[in-house]
Amino acid sequence: MEKIEFLNESLWPGNLGHFFVVLAFVAAIFSTVVFFFNSKKQDESQMSWAKWAFRIQFASVVGIFITLFFIIFTHLYEYHYAWKHSSNTLPLKYMISCFWEGQEGSFLLWMFWTGFIGMIILRKQDKFTPGVMAIIGFTQIALGSMLLGIEVPFLDFTIGSSPFDLLRVKSPESLNIPILAAKGKAAYLEVYNNGNGLNQLLQNPWMVIHPPTLFFGFATAVVPFAYSLTALWLNDKREWMRPALIWSLICVGILGVGIMMGGWWAYESLSFGGYWAWDPVENASLLPWLIMAAAMHMLLIARATGRQMFGAHFLLQLSFILVLYATFLTRSGILGEASVHSFTDLGLSGQLLLFLFSFIWISLWVTIENKKILRIVQWAFPVLITLVVVLSSTLPKGSLDSFGSAVKWVNFTLLLATIGGYIYFLRKKTTTVDGDEKWLSREFWMLIGSMLLILSLVQVISSTSIPVINKVFGSNMAVPEAQKYNDIQLWMAMPIMLLMSIGQWFRYRDTPLDQLKKPLLISVLVSMLITMVLTIVWAFTGIGYILFLFFAVWLIVGNVYYYIKHRKIGFLRSGSSIAHAGFGVLMVGIIVSSVNKKILSASSNGLSLVSETNEEGKKDQSAYDFNHQNRILFKNEPDQIGPYTVMYKKDTIMGEGGIDKVFYIDFYNKSENFEVKPKIQNNPKMGLLAEPSTKHYLHKDVFTHVNYESGQDKKEPYAQFMTIEATQGETFLSSSGKIKFTIEAMEKAEGVAGLAVRFQVFVERLNDTGMLYPIFTMDPNNGQIQTIAAQDDRLGALISIEEIKPNKAGATYKVSVGEKEPTKEYVVMKVLEFPWINLVWLGTILVGLGFGIAAFNRAREKVLG
Amino acid sequence: MKLSHIILLVIAAVGIGVVVSLYGDTTSYVGFEGAQAIAKDNPDKQVHILCTLDETKPIEYNPKQDANYLVFHAIDSLNVGSKVVYHHPKPAEMGKGGTKILLIGRYKEDHFIADDIKSKCPSKYEEAPE
Numbered sequence: 001m002e003k004i005e006f007l008n009e010s011l012w013p014g015n016l017g018h019f020f021v022v023l024a025f026v027a028a029i030f031s032t033v034v035f036f037f038n039s040k041k042q043d044e045s046q047m048s049w050a051k052w053a054f055r056i057q058f059a060s061v062v063g064i065f066i067t068l069f070f071i072i073f074t075h076l077y078e079y080h081y082a083w084k085h086s087s088n089t090l091p092l093k094y095m096i097s098c099f100w101e102g103q104e105g106s107f108l109l110w111m112f113w114t115g116f117i118g119m120i121i122l123r124k125q126d127k128f129t130p131g132v133m134a135i136i137g138f139t140q141i142a143l144g145s146m147l148l149g150i151e152v153p154f155l156d157f158t159i160g161s162s163p164f165d166l167l168r169v170k171s172p173e174s175l176n177i178p179i180l181a182a183k184g185k186a187a188y189l190e191v192y193n194n195g196n197g198l199n200q201l202l203q204n205p206w207m208v209i210h211p212p213t214l215f216f217g218f219a220t221a222v223v224p225f226a227y228s229l230t231a232l233w234l235n236d237k238r239e240w241m242r243p244a245l246i247w248s249l250i251c252v253g254i255l256g257v258g259i260m261m262g263g264w265w266a267y268e269s270l271s272f273g274g275y276w277a278w279d280p281v282e283n284a285s286l287l288p289w290l291i292m293a294a295a296m297h298m299l300l301i302a303r304a305t306g307r308q309m310f311g312a313h314f315l316l317q318l319s320f321i322l323v324l325y326a327t328f329l330t331r332s333g334i335l336g337e338a339s340v341h342s343f344t345d346l347g348l349s350g351q352l353l354l355f356l357f358s359f360i361w362i363s364l365w366v367t368i369e370n371k372k373i374l375r376i377v378q379w380a381f382p383v384l385i386t387l388v389v390v391l392s393s394t395l396p397k398g399s400l401d402s403f404g405s406a407v408k409w410v411n412f413t414l415l416l417a418t419i420g421g422y423i424y425f426l427r428k429k430t431t432t433v434d435g436d437e438k439w440l441s442r443e444f445w446m447l448i449g450s451m452l453l454i455l456s457l458v459q460v461i462s463s464t465s466i467p468v469i470n471k472v473f474g475s476n477m478a479v480p481e482a483q484k485y486n487d488i489q490l491w492m493a494m495p496i497m498l499l500m501s502i503g504q505w506f507r508y509r510d511t512p513l514d515q516l517k518k519p520l521l522i523s524v525l526v527s528m529l530i531t532m533v534l535t536i537v538w539a540f541t542g543i544g545y546i547l548f549l550f551f552a553v554w555l556i557v558g559n560v561y562y563y564i565k566h567r568k569i570g571f572l573r574s575g576s577s578i579a580h581a582g583f584g585v586l587m588v589g590i591i592v593s594s595v596n597k598k599i600l601s602a603s604s605n606g607l608s609l610v611s612e613t614n615e616e617g618k619k620d621q622s623a624y625d626f627n628h629q630n631r632i633l634f635k636n637e638p639d640q641i642g643p644y645t646v647m648y649k650k651d652t653i654m655g656e657g658g659i660d661k662v663f664y665i666d667f668y669n670k671s672e673n674f675e676v677k678p679k680i681q682n683n684p685k686m687g688l689l690a691e692p693s694t695k696h697y698l699h700k701d702v703f704t705h706v707n708y709e710s711g712q713d714k715k716e717p718y719a720q721f722m723t724i725e726a727t728q729g730e731t732f733l734s735s736s737g738k739i740k741f742t743i744e745a746m747e748k749a750e751g752v753a754g755l756a757v758r759f760q761v762f763v764e765r766l767n768d769t770g771m772l773y774p775i776f777t778m779d780p781n782n783g784q785i786q787t788i789a790a791q792d793d794r795l796g797a798l799i800s801i802e803e804i805k806p807n808k809a810g811a812t813y814k815v816s817v818g819e820k821e822p823t824k825e826y827v828v829m830k831v832l833e834f835p836w837i838n839l840v841w842l843g844t845i846l847v848g849l850g851f852g853i854a855a856f857n858r859a860r861e862k863v864l865g
Numbered sequence: 866m867k868l869s870h871i872i873l874l875v876i877a878a879v880g881i882g883v884v885v886s887l888y889g890d891t892t893s894y895v896g897f898e899g900a901q902a903i904a905k906d907n908p909d910k911q912v913h914i915l916c917t918l919d920e921t922k923p924i925e926y927n928p929k930q931d932a933n934y935l936v937f938h939a940i941d942s943l944n945v946g947s948k949v950v951y952h953h954p955k956p957a958e959m960g961k962g963g964t965k966i967l968l969i970g971r972y973k974e975d976h977f978i979a980d981d982i983k984s985k986c987p988s989k990y991e992e993a994p995e
Contacts, residue, residue: 436867447869451876458880462887477891478913481969481981484890488883630954632932680957688957707954708928828932828954 004175006168007187009078017067017164018149024060024111025144027053032137039131039233047130051122054133057140058115064108064147065099068163072098077192080170081105081163087197097202100211103331103348104147104163109212111143113219121223128240131230132223138362139222142355146348161348167192200681200689206265210258214285217255218323221288223247224295225320228313229366232429241303244316246858248296251319253579253851255289260844271690271705273832274594275840278485280335283464284326290457291319294450301443304508308447309430314423315450317363322461324356334467357385360418367425377421384414392472404474411472440513442506449499456492460485486594490544497551497587500580501558523561527554538596538835545595552591555584575854582846589839600642600702601631601831630707633665635825644669648827659683663706663827667695678706678829688712701834708828718791718798718818726815734817739797740764741772743813749775757804759813765795765822776801789818796822896941897977904972911980914968916941918959926955939966939977948976958984 031053038046068081072095077083085098085105099105118136121129149162167174168188175188201207224244231240262282263275276282295315302312329335332349361381368374391407437444462469463485466477505511505519531550540546559581563574633639638647644667654660660681667674676693683689692705722735731742742762749756756777763770775788789800798818805812892912895903900912918924919938926935935951937959949968959966959982970979 437869439868444869448872448876451873455876455880455883459883459887462884466891476893477888478894480887480891481911484887488887628933629952630932632928690957708926708932708957712955712957824929826928828928 005185006078006189007185008189009166010076011078013067013071013076014079014164014166017064017071018162020060020063020067021144021147021149021162021164024057024064025141025148027057027060028137028140028144031057032134032141035130035134035137039134039230042127042130047125050130050133054115054118054122054137057137058119061108061111061115061140064163065112068099068105068108069095071164075195077195078166078168078189079163080165080167083167083192083195085196085198087195088193090195090198091203093205093208094198094203097207097211098198100207101199101202102163104161106211106215106331107143107146108163109215110219111140111147113212113216114139114143114222117219117223126239127234127236128227128230128243131233132226135226135229135362136222138358142358146351160351200683200691201269204265204269206261206268210261210265213254213261214258217251217258218285218288218327220247220251220254221292221320221323224251224292224299224316228316229363232313232366237309237431238303241299241312242858242861244312245296245299245303246855248292248299248316248319249575249851249855249858252289252292252296253848253855255285255292256851257844257848259285259289260841264841267703267837268694269691271692271707273692273703273705273830275837278463278482280464280467280479281330283460284329287326287457287461287464288319288322290453290460291315291322294453294457295319297446297450301446305433305443306431307433307437307443310427310432311447311450313430314426315454321356321359321363324352324359328352328356329464329468334471353389357382360422364418364422364425367422367429369425369429373425381418385418388414388472408473415472438510440506440511440516442503442508442511445499445503445506449496449503452492452496452499456489456496459488459492490548493587494548494551497555497584500583501551501555504559504562504576504580519558519561519565523554523558526561527557530557534592538592540595542595545591548591549588552584552587555587556581559584572853572857572860575850575852575857577850578853579847579850582843582848582850584843585839585846586843589836589841589843593834593837593840596835598642598833598835599629599830600644600833601629601829603628603631630828630830633827633829641667641831642833644672646831648825649675651825655681661709661711663709665704665827665829667702674702676702676704678704678827680706680709680711696838698838699836701837703832703834705830705832706827707830710823710825710827713823715793716820716823718820720819722817722819723802724815724817725812727812728810732815734819736819738765738819739795739817741797741799741815741817743815749777755780757801759799759801761790761799763792763795763797763799765797768795768822770795770797772797772799774800776804789816791818793820793823794825796820896943897945897947897972898943900972900977908971908973911969911971914939914941914977915965916968917965919946924955924959928954936976939968949979950976951979951982953982956982956984 031050034046034050034053038050071079071082072086073092075082075086075088081098081102081104085101086095090098099109114136118133118140121132121136146160147162148160149158149165150160151158174192175186224247227240227244227247230236231244259282260275262285266272266277267275292315295312295318298308298312298315301308328349332352334349361378364381365374365378368377388411392411394407437447463480466479469475470477501523502520505516527550530553531546534540534549534553535546540549559577563577563581631639631641633646633648635648635650638645640646647666649664649666651661651663654662660679662677662679665676665678667676674695676695678693679691681689681691690706692703694704695702720736724732724734726732726741726743728743728746731740733740740763743759744762745760746757747760749758756775758773758775761772761774763772770792772790772792774790777786777788778784779786785803787800787802789798791798796819798820800816800818801813802816803814805814892910894915895912897914897916900914903910903912916939919940922938924935924937932954933952935953935955937949937951938946939949940946965984967983968977968979969981969983970977972978
């Protein structure tokens with residue numbers, strides 16, 4: 001093949017970026033190895049080498065960031081990442097969002113935060129530093145390998161996927177344009193002068209801050225994990241818990257807020273009408289959160305009483321393993337059909353599995369004390385896991401033959417043995433305290449609470465993992481609907497809320513019963529009263545909902561009361577009360593906004609084409625419920641939707657390339673008057689995207705969403721053309737008698753070459769009128785005539801001027817009129833009311849605040865202590 | 866035996882119960898004929914059907930008559946076709962060639978009633994430039 005010279009490429013940023021990627025990778029390996037060999041006995045000079053290597057690593061990660069940003073900012077579309085995720089007109093504030101649209105950017109973001117956390121940990125050196133930094137460094141190696149994009153020679157396998165890959169290398173078909181390869185010189189960038197653009201759904205301010213927050217939460221999960229392992233490695237029983245606790249508080253707080261930011265984004269810009277859909281992506285981020293919350297409470301028990309050392313280690317490690325598992329779920333493409341999110345498989349599945357299993361391997365390796373067993377396990381584990389993965393990947397879906405069932409049992413046994421063995425050795429390694437907890441002790445109830453959190457996790461993880469289970473066991477199960485999660489989690493949440501409300505009143509070790517009676521009695525009575533009032537006000541029926549409301553109210557009351565009673569402990573120790581009460585507020589918000597959610601646009605009028613009674617003559621509620629949720633609104637014809645008179649007033653075409661259609665819809669009644677602007681974007685690359693519009697009140701939200709609009713109807717062509725000789729100023733009737741038109745004026749058409757006349761034609765049909773502007777042009781050189789017709793679909797009228805015949809009086813015009821049925825413009829809209837949804841956000845803020853205060857307080861104690 | 870152990874066992878039992886009932890209760894992917902068979906015994910049971918839009922038959926959606934009524938035809942992986950009724954507006958991406966759709970719902974009389982439609986348009990994630 002002849003060598004092609006590619007013109008106008010700017011290759012140095014890519015080379016620089018690659019250099020940073022490799023430097024970060026190598027520096028991470030160096031620092032990890034050196035830190036590890038200093039983890040038991042620290043050698044100062046070696047430590048300083050390792051530290052510098054880590055700093056270089058972090059600087060390189062920052063370098064990768066800046067280089068990639070430069071590429072996106074200067075629109076260097078020779079790079080695949082910039083071409084795929086950005087465009088010339090992308091606003092600056094969303095350029096940063098390009099980083100997380102692609103997987104490479106997401107890993108980069110995670111790497112950045114992990115590096116940042118490493119830098120914080122390096123500021124102080126203690127006996128844990130090298131061990132912890134070795135784990136953090138190892139994470140950086142694993143994450144860094146995802147960005148390498150280096151081909152393994154002879155193996156047709158690429159390690160990682162580099163964000164600096166060239167477009168022409170990554171998609172060679174981009175050069176398949178004939179003009180490009182001419183004469184060995186390819187100016188392909190003249191064609192690729194604009195990028196694909198960022199997914200419209202990500203062009204939202206919340207998408208600028210949600211992913212960094214979430215990834216910061218994910219990144220912090222490694223720290224408690226690292227402290228736990230280092231403590232086991234160094235046989236430390238106590239000191240490790242302080243930093244582990246601080247970081248787990250930060251992790252639960254940030255991750256929780258990050259998850260809910262995603263909920264807010266979904267609510268504001270997705271059209272499913274809610275903030276939580278139990279989608280695999282959401283669930284995946286919830287898994288580590290649930291376990292980290294449980295782990296943090298175990299740590300509190302362990303610090304105060306020395307009990308549950310095993311539980312603390314186990315859950316802290318599990319939490320980070322779940323972060324990796326969540327990453328595997330969402331990034332490997334395995335969820336493919338189970339989610340509405342798009343998953344692209346970059347071919348990283350193998351690497352992600354390696355990432356997951358190597359951390360499990362490390363946990364096992366640190367935990368097993370017996371040298372002989374360790375020697376077996378450290379080799380047996382990778383071999384067996386590889387076997388499981390290979391076997392699973394060869395297992396056909398739904399296979400029932402003997403091979404399939406044999407694989408199933410082998411997989412099952414291996415997984416069970418790994419988990420069982422790990423728990424067994426970890427229990428052996430951690431100390432246990434003899435004797436039973438007193439049942440009136442705080443540690444007892446915190447333990448139960450943590451167990452309940454795990455129980456809640458079991459449901460979420462077993463449902464979300466169904467695609468994985470299908471893969472490993474060859475089954476053919478479908479992922480359950482959101483309702484199933486709600487049904488189960490509703491009951492799971494109640495005992496958890498109960499414990500969150502009363503837990504703080506217990507003291508560690510034992511609590512005199514007398515001390516508990518009064519606060520419990522008062523808080524229960526007050527809560528019952530409030531619940532009763534709220535039940536009536538909100539018209540709750542159904543014992544499950546009322547009970548849930550009661551526990552949520554009690555959770556708030558109990559914690560507020562606790563803090564008022566103990567206000568002497570100071571604001572800095574209010575963290576747990578605020579976080580717990582905030583969780584209660586969140587729960588009240590969730591229950592009221594979902595139980596009392598109203599589909600305002602639902603109606604019983606209109607054409608019902610399903611029978612609403614079944615064979616036994618009973619009302620078929622299911623058929624009824626899903627009927628009539630949307631309403632059709634014709635332009636300028638007000639209609640009653642719920643308590644509002646609603647009118648579709650106008651629409652405008654906006655946005656780059658005129659692809660956004662914004663609908664202006666008025667809502668009014670005696671006391672309210674507002675306008676919503678839902679949007680439909682006809683994105684040439686992504687199809688139709690609808691963006692809801694919400695009117696926020698303090699106590700409710702009105703959520704509107706256009707599901708369909710008249711523009712999506714198939715366009716009927718104009719037919720029945722008829723020609724009429726017309727003169728200016730007089731009104732003529734088309735031969736069908738439906739359309740009246742008057743040529744009112746004419747002028748020289750601007751911007752059209754030759755002799756060009758722009759006519760102003762007034763058109764009338766029934767009671768509708770409109771102005772049409774057909775254009776007539778004639779080339780003065782050859783007399784060629786061209787007509788540009790004007791049409792108004794609303795009137796169903798098309799007018800073109802075919803000929804101008806000058807005469808003594810002036811001129812007559814040959815007018816061609818096309819007719820079709822007038823198109824009425826309309827939208828099909830869904831209107832929902834979410835009462836008190838602001839409590840959800842308020843609760844989230846309070847939870848975040850509570851964790852922030854608690855983490856700050858613990859960190860301060862550390863300084864003081 | 867410690868008190869905490871007993872409670873732990875209880876919670877573990879509940880957990881196992883949850884998992885078992887969950888997996889026992891999951892719907893599975895079926896075809897239209899399978900859906901019909903299930904509907905005979907259990908008319909309310911939801912099933913999932915992976916299929917493609919039958920482009921040879923028209924999509925009926927006339928919002929002026931009923932904005933919440935869509936009829937189309939789909940072909941499952943076993944090449945069995947069926948009429949499908951969906952009591953919601955027409956999904957925006959429906960009607961494009963090669964669209965894979967996941968129908969969630971139940972069979973009733975001569976048609977499938979979809980409670981939910983999830984579609985994945987292959988062009989949505991296409992990388993090749995136009």
